[in-house]
Amino acid sequence: GTRSDWHKWWPRPLQIVQWTFAAAPLHPILIDTVRRVHYVTAVAEASKAKNETSDGAGLEEHWVGGELLRNDGTVSIMEWTGPGVFTDSVIRYLAAEHSIAWPALKNLRKPLRIRDTVVLPVTGECPIFFGSALSSR
Numbered sequence: 001g002t003r004s005d006w007h008k009w010w011p012r013p014l015q016i017v018q019w020t021f022a023a024a025p026l027h028p029i030l031i032d033t034v035r036r037v038h039y040v041t042a043v044a045e046a047s048k049a050k051n052e053t054s055d056g057a058g059l060e061e062h063w064v065g066g067e068l069l070r071n072d073g074t075v076s077i078m079e080w081t082g083p084g085v086f087t088d089s090v091i092r093y094l095a096a097e098h099s100i101a102w103p104a105l106k107n108l109r110k111p112l113r114i115r116d117t118v119v120l121p122v123t124g125e126c127p128i129f130f131g132s133a134l135s136s137r
Contacts, residue, residue: 011076011079011082012083012084012102013102014087014103014105014106015087016083016086016087016105016119017086018033018082018086020120024116027116028093029089029093030089032089032092032093033089036085036089037080037081037085040080040085044074048074090117093117094114094117105119108120108122109121
């Protein structure tokens with residue numbers, strides 16, 4: 001959430017990664033993530049079938065139903081099943097259930113508990129690696 005060139009590296013200015021997530025079965029964040037992955041898969045398949053003759057040159061991205069698709073019907077893996085879709089689901093849940101906007105999650109130094117959700121700082125999973133990387137900036 002602090003780099004001005006974040007769009008070159010990540011799908012969102014603040015990123016919540018899916019490989020550090022644990023939840024109760026049927027948690028709303030998981031349901032929303034799976035729903036969105038399913039929706040994007042259906043939209044991408046329909047778009048790809050419609051554009052079978054496309055050579056893929058000059059790919060541009062556009063929003064379809066709240067999801068970022070390329071004009072050939074494909075989707076970046078960062079958007080489709082990666083941190084993009086997962087971050088969106090977490091942020092939407094926190095906004096809808098707890099009136100928390102994503103800027104409140106920037107620059108965390110300690111874990112932040114919001115009722116049934118805990119957001120870890122960037123050092124949450126690997127404090128030695130990320131801690132030294134952050135201190136060198």
